[in-house]
Amino acid sequence: MINLNIEKTFGFISKEKVSAYEAEVKAAQEMLEKGTGKGNDFLGWLHLPSSITKEHLADLNATAKVLRDNCEVVIVAGIGGSYLGARAVIEALSNSFTWLQNKKTDPIMIYAGHNISEDYLYELTEYLKDKKFGVINISKSGTTTETALAFRLLKKQCEDQRGKETAKKVIVAVTDAKKGAARVTADKEGYKTFIIPDNVGGRFSVLTPVGLLPIAVAGFDIEKLVAGAADMEKACGSDVAFAKNPAAIYAATRNELYRNGKKIEILVNFCPKLHYVSEWWKQLYGESEGKDNKGIFPASVDFSTDLHSMGQWIQEGERSIFETVISVEKVNHKLKVPSDEANLDGLNFLAGKRVDEVNKMAELGTQLAHVDGGVPNMRIVLPELTEYNIGGLLYFFEKACGISGYLLGVNPFNQPGVEAYKKNMFALLNKPGYEEESKAIQARL
Numbered sequence: 305m306i307n308l309n310i311e312k313t314f315g316f317i318s319k320e321k322v323s324a325y326e327a328e329v330k331a332a333q334e335m336l337e338k339g340t341g342k343g344n345d346f347l348g349w350l351h352l353p354s355s356i357t358k359e360h361l362a363d364l365n366a367t368a369k370v371l372r373d374n375c376e377v378v379i380v381a382g383i384g385g386s387y388l389g390a391r392a393v394i395e396a397l398s399n400s401f402t403w404l405q406n407k408k409t410d411p412i413m414i415y416a417g418h419n420i421s422e423d424y425l426y427e428l429t430e431y432l433k434d435k436k437f438g439v440i441n442i443s444k445s446g447t448t449t450e451t452a453l454a455f456r457l458l459k460k461q462c463e464d465q466r467g468k469e470t471a472k473k474v475i476v477a478v479t480d481a482k483k484g485a486a487r488v489t490a491d492k493e494g495y496k497t498f499i500i501p502d503n504v505g506g507r508f509s510v511l512t513p514v515g516l517l518p519i520a521v522a523g524f525d526i527e528k529l530v531a532g533a534a535d536m537e538k539a540c541g542s543d544v545a546f547a548k549n550p551a552a553i554y555a556a557t558r559n560e561l562y563r564n565g566k567k568i569e570i571l572v573n574f575c576p577k578l579h580y581v582s583e584w585w586k587q588l589y590g591e592s593e594g595k596d597n598k599g600i601f602p603a604s605v606d607f608s609t610d611l612h613s614m615g616q617w618i619q620e621g622e623r624s625i626f627e628t629v630i631s632v633e634k635v636n637h638k639l640k641v642p643s644d645e646a647n648l649d650g651l652n653f654l655a656g657k658r659v660d661e662v663n664k665m666a667e668l669g670t671q672l673a674h675v676d677g678g679v680p681n682m683r684i685v686l687p688e689l690t691e692y693n694i695g696g697l698l699y700f701f702e703k704a705c706g707i708s709g710y711l712l713g714v715n716p717f718n719q720p721g722v723e724a725y726k727k728n729m730f731a732l733l734n735k736p737g738y739e740e741e742s743k744a745i746q747a748r749l
């Protein structure tokens with residue numbers, strides 16, 4: 305279970321002020337529970353962990369096995385909420401060099417449909433030429449251009465390379481029950497499909513088949529992931545006292561910091577495996593809160609890497625930031641710094657120490673320096689990178705996001721702003737149905 309520490313924000317905001325959020329948070333929790341707030345048709349994530357059945361997990365694991373048995377590479381085609389959660393979990397739990405190892409026990413996971421780069425797609429199709437590959441096509445709307453474009457290419461290549469019958473077996477769709485092109489194609493071709501519930505928005509969908517299927521295909525235990533999330537659902541429940549509820553405290557603290565001029569939250573890790581947890585978190589908070597001309601800007605850094613690039617800004621730039629550090633208490637492996645008689649590099653003072661001890665001192669030193677430099681600091685401790693803990697972490701952020709959005713006074717469950725670029729792109733590409741927009745946009749060029 306995670307542990308949240310907000311002590312190092314108290315030089316900047318007061319403990320009393322954070323505690324004073326209790327009533328506001330309670331009201332936000334109630335809006336979520338009773339469905340009386342804005343965006344109340346998208347609350348399916350709230351009690352999702354505790355409602356996932358064994359049968360559902362077994363169905364997912366059975367499909368994952370088909371892909372694992374028949375594919376050396378599996379492409380997850382999706383964008384935004386339709387790939388970030390899966391990637392966050394898979395990368396957090398995977399060996400960093402798995403994909404370079406010769407003896408593979410799990411399929412190589414590759415992501416596509418999250419960009420429109422011709423080179424990326426060309427290079428991917430080239431790489432796949434001699435591979436037994438499968439595809440998980442993930443799109444809630446079933447109409448997202450980036451994903452549909454990549455899937456069109458991958459479907460054709462899979463059918464050409466592996467034959468229509470095998471392709472049918474190794475292509476799985478995760479999409480809406482009825483709507484969208486992905487649904488039409490899946491039904492017509494007879495693919496195995498999983499449904500994304502209507503009332504779960506993309507960025508809250510990691511614990512639906514959107515995340516669970518790829519995570520299972522990659523070889524991770526989705527039962528443990530869901531168990532961790534379900535325990536966190538309890539720990540962050542509306543019946544848990546404010547002071548003991550990590551989601552409530554996190555939501556209150558970041559809103560109090562925001563109200564005191566801290567407009568940017570930087571999610572920090574000291575472990576590169578967590579890079580995509582930050583990417584997932586950025587979508588979750590960015591799309592949920594960035595609207596009505598308000599919202600904390602969610603940013604992220606990987607330390608100590610970025611201490612050598614962004615560290616200067618964080619230490620001495622405009623004081624409009626705060627940090628939330630995810631710290632992993634216990635690493636998976638042991639590696640000691642060797643001693644060296646010549647000591648040419650002068651590193652013998654570290655000889656015999658675990659590499660993680662050095663990392664932890666970098667972490668502590670950074671926290672003290674940044675707080676001294678005027679950066680409030682919250683800390684989330686994860687005991688270990690396991691399915692259970694990651695499941696808990698993801699649900700914690702989701703629950704806090706729902707509360708935080710209501711504290712901010714926005715609808716945390718829509719994303720109307722994302723349509724603006726799409727409309728222009730379709731007009732520029734003369735998509736049927738966009739004739740008027742095409743004319744209008746051409747006149748502006």
Ligand SMILES: O=P(O)(O)OC[C@H]1O[C@H](O)[C@H](O)[C@@H](O)[C@@H]1O
Binds near residue numbers: 386446447451507719
């Ligand atoms: O799952 P899809 O319908 O393909 O959507 C994928 C993503 O793109 C959209 O534009 C939304 O802004 C995101 O919230 C969503 O996660």
